[in-house]
Amino acid sequence: MSELQRQLSQEILRRRTFAIISHPDAGKTTLTEKLLLYGGAIRLAGSVKARKAQKHAISDWMEIEKQRGISVTSSVLQFDYDGYRVNILDTPGHQDFSEDTYRTLMAADSAVMLIDVAKGVEEQTKKLFHVCKQRGIPIFTFVNKLDRFGKNPFDLMEEIENVLGIRSYPMNWPIGVDGNYTGVYNRKLAQIELFEEDSAHGQRIIPSSQGSVDDPAFAKMIGAETHQALCDDIELLDTAGDAFDIQKVLSGELTPMFFGSAMTNFGVRPFLEEFLELAPSPSPRETEDSVIKPDQEGFSAFVFKIQANMNPAHRDRLAFIRICSGKFTRGMAVHHMQTNKPVKLAQPQQFLAQERTIVEEAYPGDIIGLFDPGIFSIGDTLCESSNLFRFKAFPIFPPEQFSKVQVKDTMKRKQFLKGIEQLAQEGAVQLFRQPDVPGEFFIVGTVGALQFEVLEYRLKNEYGVDILMYGLAYGLARWMQGKDVTSKPIKGVDKNAIVFDKNDLPVALFSNEWALRWAVEQNPDIQFFESPQQL
Numbered sequence: 375m376s377e378l379q380r381q382l383s384q385e386i387l388r389r390r391t392f393a394i395i396s397h398p399d400a401g402k403t404t405l406t407e408k409l410l411l412y413g414g415a416i417r418l419a420g421s422v423k424a425r426k427a428q429k430h431a432i433s434d435w436m437e438i439e440k441q442r443g444i445s446v447t448s449s450v451l452q453f454d455y456d457g458y459r460v461n462i463l464d465t466p467g468h469q470d471f472s473e474d475t476y477r478t479l480m481a482a483d484s485a486v487m488l489i490d491v492a493k494g495v496e497e498q499t500k501k502l503f504h505v506c507k508q509r510g511i512p513i514f515t516f517v518n519k520l521d522r523f524g525k526n527p528f529d530l531m532e533e534i535e536n537v538l539g540i541r542s543y544p545m546n547w548p549i550g551v552d553g554n555y556t557g558v559y560n561r562k563l564a565q566i567e568l569f570e571e572d573s574a575h576g577q578r579i580i581p582s583s584q585g586s587v588d589d590p591a592f593a594k595m596i597g598a599e600t601h602q603a604l605c606d607d608i609e610l611l612d613t614a615g616d617a618f619d620i621q622k623v624l625s626g627e628l629t630p631m632f633f634g635s636a637m638t639n640f641g642v643r644p645f646l647e648e649f650l651e652l653a654p655s656p657s658p659r660e661t662e663d664s665v666i667k668p669d670q671e672g673f674s675a676f677v678f679k680i681q682a683n684m685n686p687a688h689r690d691r692l693a694f695i696r697i698c699s700g701k702f703t704r705g706m707a708v709h710h711m712q713t714n715k716p717v718k719l720a721q722p723q724q725f726l727a728q729e730r731t732i733v734e735e736a737y738p739g740d741i742i743g744l745f746d747p748g749i750f751s752i753g754d755t756l757c758e759s760s761n762l763f764r765f766k767a768f769p770i771f772p773p774e775q776f777s778k779v780q781v782k783d784t785m786k787r788k789q790f791l792k793g794i795e796q797l798a799q800e801g802a803v804q805l806f807r808q809p810d811v812p813g814e815f816f817i818v819g820t821v822g823a824l825q826f827e828v829l830e831y832r833l834k835n836e837y838g839v840d841i842l843m844y845g846l847a848y849g850l851a852r853w854m855q856g857k858d859v860t861s862k863p864i865k866g867v868d869k870n871a872i873v874f875d876k877n878d879l880p881v882a883l884f885s886n887e888w889a890l891r892w893a894v895e896q897n898p899d900i901q902f903f904e905s906p907q908q909l
């Protein structure tokens with residue numbers, strides 16, 4: 375084994391790259407911060423929170439990006455814990471929800487699904503879960519806000535199975551009664567861990583005491599009744615619940631479940647430690663015709679996000695890449711497959727808790743930001759010139775919001791076309807056109823409202839074009855396949871609801887699931903697909 379290989383396997387083994395998926399307000403920001411606190415990357419909780427102040431208009435948000443020179447909406451946070459090198463991919467939620475959120479999941483090796491104990495499985499969690507499930511990555515569940523009243527843990531397990539179709543295995547179990555849990559029971563070690571009352575509002579790591587569930591001292595501390603209830607629950611879990619099966623976890627069929635409170639820090643450390651132990655290190659990645667293993671010596675990476683327009687005067691952009699194999703060293707020359715040109719990775723950036731730093735070295739699983747002179751697109755491959763290949767294309771995520779977009783001043787039509795096509799190519803929005811009106815207007819599809827705002831802002835600032843935008847009452851797009859699909863009317867689909875994507879493939883737009891189902895029934899000779907990749 376060469377020295378490089380030895381170093382590579384060591385670094386790969388200790389890396390954990392994951393994303394936290396959740397519905398807004400479940401506590402993702404708080405949990406992220408607590409993980410940083412326990413990882414020693416910040417000393418007092420409260421600093422990451424500031425990042426969430428970005429709830430203003432898009433232009434303000436862009437201003438913030440500029441001032442800080444850092445992506446506040448979606449980047450990566452890195453810290454070390456117990457020998458592990460942890461990369462947390464930030465997946466924006468709220469009104470910032472966009473295709474970027476989905477694409478970020480492409481760069482993760484596992485996901486932590488955060489659930490509010492009172493609310494259970496919510497809408498955005500479902501969507502994000504679906505994307506993770508399709509990738510087949512392991513999904514860990516953290517049930518949050520245990521300091522408050524919420525659903526019964528058994529009911530939550532059932533809800534996860536019914537709504538998401540995944541079985542769960544509680545790694546630990548809350549001790550106490552609803553609204554007043556005091557600790558967690560570790561099933562593997564048959565140990566109780568009781569957390570001290572939080573006096574610092576979760577700003578600091580909280581002390582805890584651990585011991586065997588059979589130790590009478592603990593039974594006394596939590597009270598005989600609570601102790602008995604705990605023992606009954608554990609027995610039920612052991613006899614009626616699933617067995618722990620790491621293979622099922624790794625293939626995304628079983629989700630290890632944890633309980634805690636990101637706010638009071640209750641259960642955070644037990645979760646972090648067990649998660650790091652169970653979560654996979656960087657996995658092999660599919661190429662167009664093979665797979666690339668992380669310990670392969672040749673460097674490779676793909677672009678999963680482009681953060682544009684941090685400074686409109688210079689049109690500077692950051693391309694975020696995920697390293698898939700080999701070792702990265704600053705200044706190295708690699709091959710960019712999509713332009714078929716060499717590029718020098720001269721000023722790579724990495725993001726720590728509070729500042730960005732220049733990266734000298736990085737390994738598979740790590741994320742770095744590259745200054746992009748405008749050559750990169752989502753999904754692009756960087757590899758060594760001695761071993762050329764392309765990673766498999768990113769999935770196309772079905773848009774859920776649609777607007778009709780046209781240029782305000784027809785004199786600016788040329789700039790408008792150039793701008794909107796470039797932004798679509800970059801992956802900022804999906805573009806559709808209606809057959810009879812080439813270039814007059816476009817139907818723009820997105821997964822979140824923020825994408826429309828970004829489109830409007832960027833067309834104005836980068837291309838000097840004002841647009842008119844009208845929201846359309848569609849909520850679903852389906853790619854169609856079948857005989858005569860473009861030449862005859864389609865039952866249940868209005869003529870205006872038939873559009874064409876960038877490759878001229880016919881797409882039908884529907885207002886809701888019901889309308890789609892009706893069209894499916896009425897047109898047995900046509901097949902409807904969620905994405906063109908399924909055709």
Ligand code: GDP
Nearest residue numbers: 398399400401402403404518519522635636637
């Ligand atoms: P995000 O939208 O998922 O990033 O959620 P935040 O981390 O901003 O949390 C949303 C709200 O829930 C905030 O007011 C938090 O203080 C609160 N919160 C987060 N975690 C907990 C928790 O464990 N317990 C309680 N009671 N509140 C929490």
